[in-house]
Amino acid sequence: xxxxPDGIFPAGADMVRAATEFKCGDxxxxxxxxxxxxxxxxxxxxxxxxxxxxxxxxxxxxxxxxGLTVVAGNVxxxxxxxxxxxxxxxxxRPKTKVFAGAIRPMVRDLVTAENVHGKTGLNGPVLPDPTMxxxxxYAVDFIVETLMREKSGSVTICALGPLTNIGLALVRExxxxxxxxxxxxxxxxxxxxxxxxxxxxxxxxxxxxxxxxVLRSGVPIVIVPLDCTHKVLTTAKRIAxxxxxxxxxxxxxxxxLEFFERFDEAKYGTDGGPLHDPCVIAYLLKPExxxxxxxxxxxxxxxxxxxxxTVADWWGVTNRPKNATYLxxxxxxxxxxxxxxxxxxx
Ligand code: RIB
Ligand code: CA
Numbered sequence: 074x075x076x077x078p079d080g081i082f083p084a085g086a087d088m089v090r091a092a093t094e095f096k097c098g099d100x101x102x103x104x105x106x107x108x109x110x111x112x113x114x115x116x117x118x119x120x121x122x123x124x125x126x127x128x129x130x131x132x133x134x135x136x137x138x139x140g141l142t143v144v145a146g147n148v149x150x151x152x153x154x155x156x157x158x159x160x161x162x163x164x165x166r167p168k169t170k171v172f173a174g175a176i177r178p179m180v181r182d183l184v185t186a187e188n189v190h191g192k193t194g195l196n197g198p199v200l201p202d203p204t205m206x207x208x209x210x211y212a213v214d215f216i217v218e219t220l221m222r223e224k225s226g227s228v229t230i231c232a233l234g235p236l237t238n239i240g241l242a243l244v245r246e247x248x249x250x251x252x253x254x255x256x257x258x259x260x261x262x263x264x265x266x267x268x269x270x271x272x273x274x275x276x277x278x279x280x281x282x283x284x285x286x287v288l289r290s291g292v293p294i295v296i297v298p299l300d301c302t303h304k305v306l307t308t309a310k311r312i313a314x315x316x317x318x319x320x321x322x323x324x325x326x327x328x329x330l331e332f333f334e335r336f337d338e339a340k341y342g343t344d345g346g347p348l349h350d351p352c353v354i355a356y357l358l359k360p361e362x363x364x365x366x367x368x369x370x371x372x373x374x375x376x377x378x379x380x381x382x383t384v385a386d387w388w389g390v391t392n393r394p395k396n397a398t399y400l401x402x403x404x405x406x407x408x409x410x411x412x413x414x415x416x417x418x419x
Contacts, residue, residue, distance in 0.1 A: 111357060112137045112227050114216060116174075117350075118146025118234030118276075119156035120190055121197060121333035125326055125412065126233055126350035127157070131164045132415040133358055139219055139228065140170040142212035146234035146279055147186045148194030150176045153234075156195045158203035163325055164419050167205040174212030175237035178280035186275060189336045197332035198325040216242040220249040229357065232258035232287075233350040235276050240283030243290055255293045257357060259350050260284065261370065261383030262299035263399075270381065274299050277372060278381030285372045294397040296370060297352045298383065301363065305352055305405045306345035307334045314413045322419040348408075355408045356400070358415075362407045365400035369393035 113136050117123045130136050141161070143154040154173040161169040177183045190196065208215070216238060220228055230253060232239060243250060260276035267273040277284045288294065307330045316327035330348070337346030356363050369386040371393065373379045385399055 110135060110137050111229055112139055112223060113229045113231050113357070114139050114142060114219060115231045116142045116144060116212075116216075116234060116236075116238050117157060118144050118148070118153045118194075119160060120147040120153070120194055120234070120350070121329035122348055122350040123147070123233045124156070124160045124195060124329055125348065125416070126231075126354045127160050128164050128322060128326065128419060129351055129354045129358075129412050129415045130231070131161070131166045131169065132418040133354070135358060136354075138169060139223075140172055140208075140215055142172045142174050142216055142238050144174045144212070144234045144238045145176050145178075145183050145185075146276070147190045148192075149183070149185060150174070152194045154207055155203060156193070158205050158207065159195065159200045162203055162205055163200055163322055165322075169205075170208050170215075171205070172208045172210055172212035172215045175241060178235060178237050178283065179240055180282045181280065184269070184279050186269075189333070191332060195329065197330070198328040200325065212238050213241045213245055217246040217249055220252045221246065223252075225252040226254050228252070229254045230256045231353050231357065232256055232260070232276075233353060235279035236260070236283040236287050237280045240280065240286040243286055250290045250292050253292045255295060256287060257295040257297065257353050258287070259297045259302065259353050261296055261385065263383065263385040263387055265299040265303050267382065268299060270379075272373070272379040273381030274383065277383055281372050281374045281381040284381070284383075285374050288370055288372060288396060291396075295356065296383070296397050296399045297349075297356060297363075298385070298399065298401075299347070299349075301365075301400045301403050302347045302349040302352050304403050305348045305408050306343055307348050308345040311345065311409045314409065315416060318413070318417045320417070320419065322416055326416055351412055352403065352408060355411050359407065359411055362404040362411070363400045364402040365398055367395045367398050369395050370397040370399060
């Protein structure tokens with residue numbers, strides 16, 4: 074596999090690892106294999122951008138969504154779990170299993186983001202209260218039970234919110250760590266700084282201790298940071314493409330994004346706001362839309378000033394172990410084309 078001039082590998086953690094373990098010929102063979110159906114757990118705090126990610130995943134036959142595990146984040150758990158079920162019903166997938174998880178971070182008090190997502194966390198469209206059930210099982214137990222049951226290395230965790238559920242699962246049953254195929258998480262930032270504080274991105278900053286546990290777990294990790302998602306803007310033209318689908322899901326996505334973007338448009342002065350969480354699903358479906366580097370990433374868990382900051386050693390100035398594929402570049406139009414096409418299938 075050829076590195077880009079500045080040393081960046083085309084993304085795809087498996088491909089990155091393969092690039093360091095096999096010669097090119099093996100890679101060609103790897104690249105020509107039919108894509109298998111990938112088993113995933115989506116851990117989420119809906120959230121309009123979570124919603125679009127979940128809808129795209131539910132619409133994609135390449136992904137077998139084993140369950141949604143919900144966490145407190147953008148809004149309190151009572152709302153995020155309800156929003157998750159609303160989204161499944163909007164997607165025509167009422168049999169999706171939704172599990173409620175952590176009501177607060179592992180150590181810190183909960184910080185929420187109604188200023189961005191609205192009071193319900195899903196402001197924009199008017200969606201009916203869900204009728205599908207919330208599963209009785211605690212989300213953390215579902216994560217552990219699923220990973221201990223499914224073939225080792227077959228389940229990917231897509232983390233779209235604070236990492237509390239995943240951190241708790243790793244503590245509850247350390248044996249799950251080597252059984253997780255990959256954790257693809259939206260979180261962190263380096264060149265873009267933070268969005269909750271000047272130094273820290275929301276998902277990491279809400280629960281930095283859980284994030285630290287995950288980053289030290291030894292599980293293969295792909296990070297989709299603000300450095301990447303800030304290049305994926307919900308411009309008016311792109312929102313119109315969802316609305317032009319003319320379907321209830323398409324129109325609801327347009328209404329969600331029109332509400333969700335207003336905060337960041339005012340903040341950054343851009344046409345549209347960054348679309349964060351759907352980049353995680355887009356990466357799973359088309360990793361070639363992204364590129365990054367395998368580097369060391371650690372989290373500040375002590376300093377009040379920089380709590381939750383992801384210290385990403387992009388330039389390799391330390392000898393700290395490389396523990397994450399950190400994505401930087403993205404084909405943003407390619408992401409939107411993929412999302413519109415998938416939402417259009419619902
Ligand atoms: O910083 C953006 C992240 O925080 C997204 O996952 C958004 O949904 C919020 O959870
Ligand atoms: Ca989220």
